[in-house]
Amino acid sequence: MTDAPKGQQWKTLDTDLHRISRVEQAASYVGRPMVGLGIALAFIVMAALAAAVFLGHAPSNFVVIAAAAFGAYMAVNIGANDVANNMGPAVGAKALSMGWAIVIAAVCESAGALLAGGDVVSTIAKGIIDPASVADTRIFIWAMMAALISSALWVNLATWVGAPVSTTHSVVGGVMGAGIAAAGMAAVNWTSMGMIAASWIISPALGGLIAALFLALIKAKILYQDDKIAAARRWVPILIGVMAGVFATYLALKGLGKVIDIDMGRALLVGLGSGALAYAASRPYVVRTSEGMENRNKSVKLLFALPLIFSAALLSFAHGANDVANAVGPLAAIVHATEFGGVEAKVSIPMWVMVIGAFGISFGLFLFGPKLIRMVGSQITKLNPMRAYCVALSAAITVIVASWLGLPVSSTHIAVGGVFGVGFYREWHMERRLRRPGAIVGRVNKIAVEERRRRKLVRRSHFMTILAAWVITVPAAATMSAVIYWVLTSLVS
Template sequence: MILILLFLAACFLAYTNGANDNFKGVATLFGSGTTNYKKAIAWATVTTFAGSIAAIFLAGTLVKNFSGKGLVPDNLIQAPEFAISIALGAAITVFIATKIGMPISTTHSLVGALFGSGVVAVGTSFNFAKLGGTFLMPLIVSPLMAAVVSLLVYLLFKKVRKAMGVTKQTCICVGSEKVPVVATATKNEFIEIGTDAKQTVHVMNEKDCIETYKGNFHGINSQKLLDGAHFLSAGIVSFARGLNDTPKIVGLLIVINALDVEWGMIAVAIAMAVGGLLNAKKVGELMSKKITPMNSGQGFTANLVTGLLVTTASIHGMPVSTTHVSVGSIFGIGTVTKKADLKVVRNILLSWLLTLPIAAVCSAIIYWLFLLF
């Protein structure tokens, strides 16, 4: 019965994680008007699920870190009550945040829950040094790094685009160009003028392409190319989130051999997908529309930076928050454009500050109740 309760607690945590986090990877697609909400959440669901499955092979270090190993004595890790307290404490925190529409970090919630149950269980024997170095430092540094990197990358992209003269109407055109041909024959004293067709590639405005190829050409303009890159970058962010978050939840299951890693990853992936499909809209709208207005280029830059940072952190076992990195990247763009809503950003930062203590208190109370009964 206790193992079933642990499995259900982990699935509840995965569900709330999906509800609060799944849309974050595609928020800029929706916010920039590149696509609608349904298509955005569908793309997020598919790519997040893929990242969760990839975590089986790429994110073993995170599973170990979030089992609590090294923070508390090994005999406590083997107690299912400890893992249940962590899962429920974090899940309740994320559930409340989702209901009020605040994009908080499941990673931060798990760290708080680990701290709350750990202190109740072992008191001063809790490894505070590892908590700070392995968990808290990446959570603090990552959003600042994301904001700075996205600001610099966007300014670089903008400068390169202007230097190359690329606009929304710029098109890469491939087709049979009509080239004038002049043939002369001195003996018969006549001149023949005609045209020949040659396969060519040009970068020019779409209007010029129509004239050059007499309307018959294959081409893709810069806006369509950017939208494609934007979708790809959103997929990278969602994939990275699945890769980074799934092992953290599975770590609560495998330490007591409740479930094999592979089956744990699959169960968590399914619960996350369901949570995102059913309850992601409120948080998604805040991320997409309320931090800062953005266009496709700005959204692409924010997603690219987020995806690269989170993927790198996952492979190296660093427990960064996709939420913190994503919000930091979007805020970096808002800083450049000077359109960021500072009141919304302030409220998000406040919710981040409250996440750890709320999760710690919830987890500590649940573990204390287990000890009583």
């Protein structure tokens, strides 16, 4: 048998090398998720080892070491799921790349947790369980352990499905389930649970309504004006001032409250002053940036890009200050109960516990965050910098209003509700304009009425998935927590 020609041999070699290259690419693609899991597992092990070094190797500290590992696991899941609500709109609007969004969110979340995170947190998740009903320290520790494990597992499952859920509600459900398993139905404060159930409706509805109202304001005062650039120069600094004032009010209540006693009235004065300064500083920037711009909507949208980035960063800082403490509350409760041998309604969070929470969020965001960021930012409805700014502004205002009214709301529900509010408003507004006699709305007029009804600006599949995840978060976490509590107590008894 004769050998193949030399040219054919090289061709065969190139084909084989191409196949090998494709196999290597496939192996790299398949193995990529395993790298993330490996890094996350390494962080969890390091958190447990750090707790062991910090606390020592006494037998009574083994429970705390295990709790530190599960606390790190919970923090990683918060980074993978909850942070997407702050950065998703900015990424979907193309104001930020995915890489920069992750870097900014990681820095701001960690800074919020370590600098403005509450020194004191309600370990029984906002008064859900009466401490007297679980006065036995041993029972209390296992109940908090079950709550920590179940809430982390539920957030992990929701991230895998692609549903942004409230980590605070997951913790509340976990504590409630463990409390019922440990002390019965009478241990639960059903009034507090009723308020939390009401927040399932109030949070997204209020966030969506405020976002839609701001979008309507921008359309009426800027986009539908003859001179859009002049209108933008007048209104964009006002909107920036409103955003700065709202965040300053929130941070005054959250951050300054650790240093001095500050009430809502003083916080509002701080916000008013900050808003006025932001307005004065942003007006020259808007005027300078808008010079030479064409008189069209696309130019106006560009003016919201930089304010949107700052608002996303501030939302991440506020989230780190507020939600991280709630997430590591069960871990703080276990540390306190082990160290002092008692059960209290409020305890101080040790700094090393906050560090686990802050760094865990950063790891979770880097490793697993892009999936939910893309979903919130681009797969629910189409966002641009103007619409995304309405979502961020709505989230900030809703949190302030809820704090003033004393309502336990979820930042997750508010932000995602704002995205839905913007999308549903666009649907309503488009249909309203099309019904006007002689209306001309671009290419939409060329689409048949039946086809327009089928083509929605908000994806209904995502809407139903997220809504279902919100509704079942507390009962699912509670059920898992009760089962885990029974398993843990049976193993140690």
